[in-house]
């Protein structure tokens with residue numbers, strides 16, 4: 001195998017053509033492929049969002065058919081969750097975990113290759129699910145990403161494509177997760193014991209463990225859906241004695257922990273960036289690790305806060321309410337860890353740090369609306385309005401996506417050996433942050449005023465809020481062209497990055513990535529380093 | 533590959549992978565186990581429903597009291613579950629009822645397919661707080677309805693709204709969903725009689 005790979009530092013031109021990527025077992029190359037895949041899908045999912053916002057620019061029907069609109073809403077969400085944030089997170093894990101813990105590669109390099117190469121077929125199936133209705137494939141998939149029956153039993157062929165997409169993605173992420181945990185448990189350099197691991201590695205440890213627990217359940221749920229659709233079973237069909245609400249329980253048993261799958265890697269990234277640019281060790285490293293463990297445990301038993309309106313008994317609803325409110329304790333703890341790290345630090349404001357600070361602020365906001373939604377009597381009004389849309393976009397865009405952007409700016413000099421253009425980075429930060437807030441802040445108000453989500457049209461009284469949202473969304477979308485430009489420019493050239501890259505990079509529980517050159521040679525740590 | 537793979541780590545890998553795989557497969561099984569578990573837990577504890585309106589004659593003690601001081605508007609609704617080629621609708625949309633008195637409302641149903649189909653109507657009351665105070669003494673939803681090809685029928689409902697219904701509830705909606713019990717519509721979408 002090694003004769004296909006050169007051992008010196010690699011630049012952008014692949015030394016042996018397509019084979020280098022197709023058969024790659026190198027964690028850095030696979031990490032790069034994951035990141036590029038996520039970036040491409042970000043533009044696809046983003047384009048859908050642009051169509052959604054263009055349609056919602058004015059009340060009435062302008063651009064698209066109602067069913068197609070709902071199809072866009074569905075696939076936008078599925079793409080962003082499964083094809084952008086998750087692969088990008090796995091990409092970071094691939095690149096950084098072996099480098100951080102001093103391992104030569106992932107535990108199972110070939111399985112790693114397969115995990116990645118399952119993604120493009122899944123993406124193709126997902127796109128096909130949108131196209132088949134135009135060629136006699138029946139009703140579009142207009143259920144929203146939650147795929148609730150009975151509607152999902154009635155949708156056309158696109159639904160079957162989506163079900164298989166979920167199967168493939170499930171297999172891919174389970175394999176990826178097994179690989180990550182095995183690497184973390186067995187391949188740490190001598191002296192790198194678990195409680196010395198960089199917090200990013202810990203965050204992925206919990207994320208991967210969570211994925212292994214929830215992805216199979218979701219796969220099982222959509223399999224039952226497939227059976228109901230084609231094989232006459234009645235898991236969820238009331239006519240045959242099934243219960244559509246059961247699907248909701250299965251979905252949210254997966255779906256709620258899934259939001260932590262999206263969140264935790266970015267929390268790990270913040271745990272690396274904030275100490276670096278505050279030049280102070282992470283405050284309360286241990287408490288952060290235990291906090292993530294508590295989040296893991298609690299996260300698995302509060303799912304039905306998404307289902308307050310289904311008519312559960314008062315006792316059950318109360319239980320889920322209390323559980324959900326309790327979650328804000330570990331979430332708040334993480335925020336405090338970061339704030340106390342900043343306290344009296346000597347802070348500088350490079351792009352990754354700007355993102356980190358903005359994330360703390362905006363994510364706290366999502367936590368606050370989250371607690372509002374957790375309160376049953378309030379949620380009965382907020383449920384399925386734009387207030388929920390505002391809540392989870394504040395949670396997911398700062399909490400996951402901006403965390404990934406911060407990571408890209410933080411580690412890009414390490415990956416490419418070039419510093420990015422700091423001025424452009426800052427412009428991108430402000431542009432994208434303002435665009436994001438302009439898009440989603442007004443949605444709190446339209447939601448509180450009662451505007452329902454996932455509807456192509458709306459009452460005239462919501463027009464102003466929606467115009468604001470649409471203007472913000474176009475600005476937000478456009479800012480990503482600058483992001484792309486910065487990335488390409490940095491890959492191509494720029495000021496040389498040093499081994500440490502940032503002067504505060506090896507403070508506290510830093511990873512070993514700052515001990516290898518930038519860019520790192522194709523193979524690193526073939527001899528395990530020793531950690532004092 | 534030049535990765536050092538001493539037997540120690542390979543052995544460690546195998547063990548870790550084995551346990552993680554067991555966990556993944558077990559959770560896949562758990563997904564399916566949720567089906568019987570859900571039914572069992574819910575039927576034993578009733579956690580899944582705040583108060584359900586059952587398709588049975590009311591056995592609750594109906595207060596004999598008649599409350600002449602107010603009326604409640606009861607709205608009727610009939611919905612067909614996916615794919616059933618039937619028509620189903622209430623013949624009266626709305627009734628002003630005096631709590632404590634007995635009323636009658638009729639529903640119309642017609643089978644447009646060219647086959648015999650067995651249906652069953654499932655009731656629901658909104659707001660749910662009204663559920664325990666809505667007593668059906670006679671209802672087509674107590675039994676299954678068998679309709680021959682093209683047959684139509686008027687189905688009766690007799691009910692009383694209990695005088696103990698909380699005063700602030702002024703409107704009740706009784707909604708039926710008509711289910712295709714043998715899911716014949718799904719099995720054979722063909723054979724529709726056009727109307």
Ligand code: HEM
Pocket residue numbers: 146259260262263305306324325327328331366367368369370371373374375379382383384388391392395396399400
């Ligand atoms: C303090 C922590 C949080 C609390 C108490 C909370 C609570 C809630 C509640 C009660 C809902 C259901 C609202 C409804 O549908 O009526 C909800 C929706 C949602 N939350 Fe959160 N949340 C929290 C943090 C987060 C985080 C960290 C994320 C992701 C990173 C997140 C992502 C979502 C998503 C995606 C939905 C909507 C799902 C959908 O209906 O499509 N939340 N949240």
Ligand SMILES: [Cu+2]
Pocket residue numbers: 255256259303305306
């Ligand atoms: Cu949740």
